Structures are given as structure tokens and as C-alpha cells.
Amino acid sequence: MEDIKWLEVTLDTTREELDGLCARLTANGVTGFAIEDEEDFKSFLEQNHQYWDYVDDELLERMKGVCRVKFYVTDDADGKKQLAAWTAGIDQPYTAAPLGDNDWAHSWQKYYQPMAVGEKLYIVPEWMREDPVPAGKTPLYLNPGLTFGTGSHASTQLCLMGLEEYTVPGKPVLDLGCGSGILSIAALSLGASHAAAVDIDPKAVDVAYENAAFNGIGRDRYRVLAGNVLDDGDLVADLAKEKYALVLANIVADVIIPLSATAGAFMDEGAVFLCSGIIDTRADEVAAALEKNGLHVFKRREQKGWVSLAARR
Template sequence: MDNWLEVTVETSDEEMETLAARLTMNGAEGLVLEDETDFKVFLEENRQYWDYVDDALLERMKGVARIKFYVPDDEEGRAQMAAALEGIGNPVSTAPLKEEDWAYGWQKYYQPMAVGERMYIVPEWERGKPVPQGRTAVYLNPGLTFGTGSHASTQLCLGLLEGRVIPRQKVLDLGCGSGILSVAALNLGAVEAVGVDIDPKAVGVAYENAQLNGIGRDRYTVRAGDVLSDAGLVEELVQAGPYEIVLANIVSDVIIPLSAQVHRFLAPGGTFLCSGIIDSRADEVADALEKNGLEILERLERDGWCALAARAGRPG
């Protein structure tokens, strides 16, 4: 079967469970429940990734409460749909869906994207197409995990990064996610990078994205762990340093305590680039950086987000 019908039944949070039971009793299979409340709970339970959630997705989920199921797009399938919907008066819509859409339909949302003055983020399936003159390509598999370059916080951090990377520098990427920032730094000329993320799944993802860019493990190391609580990991990173650039595209509640120990990672005069900061907390983060001996060099803002560049001062 190559063609399917996606059947969407509108409902409410309160009615969803009852409606799902009725659809199941009527023979509907493979129900997909989409609920803004559940989506927000997921975000709350995974706060370390919330800054990577695409703004358009947040908007699409606003007020959503619906159930989807799928039937073959033929006479028999339409009969199955009619039976599943018997006695149900909720609004219903249908959309044709080809089999390849199951695996590849989401790719249409990811197109090559110019970022800053020098960067060009390219989904892996667009490899081989021309890269604009003067721009450096960064190839990613957006389906792997968070961190595709589409979020304002990531773009701001890339904007700060591209003007500061020079050859022979070492880079530390804290909260590396997909590896987009550290891979970009290596593509721009950094000699070596280390990525760290609290999610073990990010390790394999970052390595895969590095491989897409021709970067091997001789130049790129990724570790799982929490630099705020794992003293052994911190010591390991310190021994592997120092780093001319330290990146942290995370959240304010992590950047603020991190600012107290980032000097341990930075080379003298090194630069700390932090993003993922809601603009209403930017002054609070800047104050924490300055309190811990960092000099603010640059501040970028976009769409309610802020990124800061700071330089390591002399100890004491």
C-alpha cells in the first residue's frame, strides 16, 4: 500500500481519553494523541533541551487536543474510517499521505540556512548543492536530535563564534547537543574541540554529525556528564585544556553557576560565549559573569533571546 489517509479528530483535554476509548472500540488502530498539556509536561521534564524547541512547533501545539489514526486510501480504508467514526460527532479532517511521507515528510521543514556572515547550515540530504561564496558549510542530520541551528539562541551563538575562531585554537562546547557549535568551530579553523552533554545520546549524535563534516576523533572528543556536579569530569576537561573558546548554549540557570568555574577551562584572555538566555534574565547573567572576573565584550539579542561574549580576566 503506497497511499494512506491521515484522519484527524478534534477533541479537548477532558474528552481525549474517552474519545480514544470509543475509537478503539470502533476498530481504529494505531492512535496518535496530540495534546498541548502533555507537550508542556514533556518540556518541563526535559528543561535542559527546551531552548532547542523550534518556535514554530510551540505555536503549532498551542491549544492542540486531537487524535489521529491512519487507514488505506482506498474503498476498504474509507469503510474502516467510517466504522471508526460511527457515533462520533467531533470535527474530523482527512489528508492524503504517501508511504514515503512516513519516513521523509519531515525533511521539507529543513532547508539550507545562512547564519551570521560566514555560516551555512546544510541538512545532509542537501549535500552536493552549491554553498554560497564566502560561507562555510556545516552538515547536519536534523533528524538525530535537538540542535539544528534554527533556534535564535543557536544562531546568536554561531554569530558570536564565527568572528572569534582562528586556526590552532582549542574549543570546549558545554551542552553540545547535536554538536553544531563545536563542529562549526572546527570547520571554521579550530584545531581541536571537546563537547560535553548531560544526555548520553548526544555523544553518538555529535560524533555522527562530525563525521558528516569529515571530522574524526583525533580532533573531536565528546563526553557525557554534568560539569556542575562531576568533579572528575571537570578535572579531566581542565587537564585537556586550556581552551581559547568555551561555548555554553544552555539556559541561564546553568550558565550562572558555570560562570564561577569557567576560568578553570579558559586560556588566559580566552573567550566565553554563552547563549540560551531569555532577554529578561540577560542582565542577571551578565552580572554573574562580571562578578566571577569575566569582562563582557559583546551582547547580541534576537526574538527575545540573548547571547553574551566575555573575556577571561587575570586571576584575582
């Protein structure tokens, strides 16, 4: 069956006119639209600054001065008739750019190919699982379209390389800030007995379980929770009932620093705390926090301006 073709309709406006424009579109029958607004974007960044060290300059530039509304109609006679009805009485000019349904939903897949990481791991998109895996490699199957955490970012690769070295076969692993589950699932694939994982985003729970299932890992070996170990004492107490041979945190410096005061509660004797997501200019600050909280840094890896640190109590 031929793919449906779409038009992406964009109306530029101002903050002062935004509410009125949205109200008119709704009155005209538009059932769903997206708003892109620089001020909302800045507010979002400010309210969530603890989750990143910096924001890409190109993204900031792209959002500068932006206030616009987008919606979609099919690129055919019916869609153009619908477009005319939806924009009736609206003075703002608009653009309508062709957007194929296949491009919209699936074209990103061509940019995601199997990737070797470290000495052992081989990350494979789930839709390519039938392709042969190089001899001696441990496959890790993921659906990167589900959420963040595909293995392509330098900070994740640094953590995966550390995993190869510090995963203890037959011993448990804890993944703090698990995202897609890539790190804890990799540890299980490398022989960890079982794993617990936690993320502040509730959506990560289902995503991690789905990616685990792609790798033949069931809930008998994998437990994923939603919550924040920095402010949820009950969650910390629950996780600390077990001691782990490896504790992972691929987050950002502003979370790892306070987390370093709690990490020891999860660690078994001789366990490793492996943290990444640290921009190089803050690595010394993170290392100092680890040392202050009784975690001795014994390994530092760097890649493309990012740093991972491995520490023991």
C-alpha cells in the same frame, strides 16, 4: 514507485474519557497512536522549565483545551477497512485528513535551504552537498531532520558569528549543550584542533557524531558525551583534564547562570566563554552572573530579541 498516501485520523476526547478510549483502540487492534493533551503538555513545561526562557504563545494557544488521539492508516481500500475495524464501537466522532507519505517524512526539506552566517560559514543541508559553495565560504553540512540545532535560530547564528571571531586555529574547543553539534563542528571546520561536546540528551551523541561525519570529522578530533555538568562532578573533572581556548554554551539563561561558576575550570589562559540562547530581558542578569564568577564580558551581540555574550577570565 508512487508514494504511499496516508490518512491522519483524529479523535477528540476529554481527560476523563482518554484512558477508556485508548484501551478500546488497543483492544480493536490499533498498534500505535499519539496522545495530545493540554494538561500533560503543561506538566512537561513545568518539569522542564530550566531548559527555556519562554514558550511560544502560538503553541500555548494551539494546545488550549486539547485532548485527542491520533493514528494513521493508508488512504486506500485496505486502510479504510482497517479504520472501520479500529473505530468499531467507539462513539466519538473522528476526522480523517489525507497525508501523503512524502509530506509526512520529507516535505520539511524544501523549507531548509543553504544559509550564509557571518563572514565565513555557509550552512548546507546534507542532501544538497553536491551544490557549489560560494567562494571564500567554509561549508558546514548538517542533517537538520535529525534533531534540534539547524543554524536558523537567532541565538545559534549569534554563536556562529562569535565562533568565527574566537576560534583559535590549532586549539581545542568545548561545547556545552551541543544538541546537533553544529557549534563544535563549525569550530572544527574553522580550524580548531579538536573538540569535546556534551549534552543532557543521550540522543544528541549519535546525532552530533553523524553531523561531524558529514563534514569529514572523525572521533580522533571529536568527542561527544551525555551528561549534565551542573550536577555531575565526575563529568566536570573529566572535561577539565584539558583546558580549552573556547568554551561554548548556547542554552538558556537559567542554565548559563549556574554554569558560569563552572566554566572557568575548562578555560585556558586567554580563553573565551561564548554563551547564547539568552532572551534580551535577561541579558543583564546573565552578564552580572558572569562578572560575579570572574568572567569579564567584553562583547555583546543582539539579534531578534536574543543576546550572546563573550567573556574572558
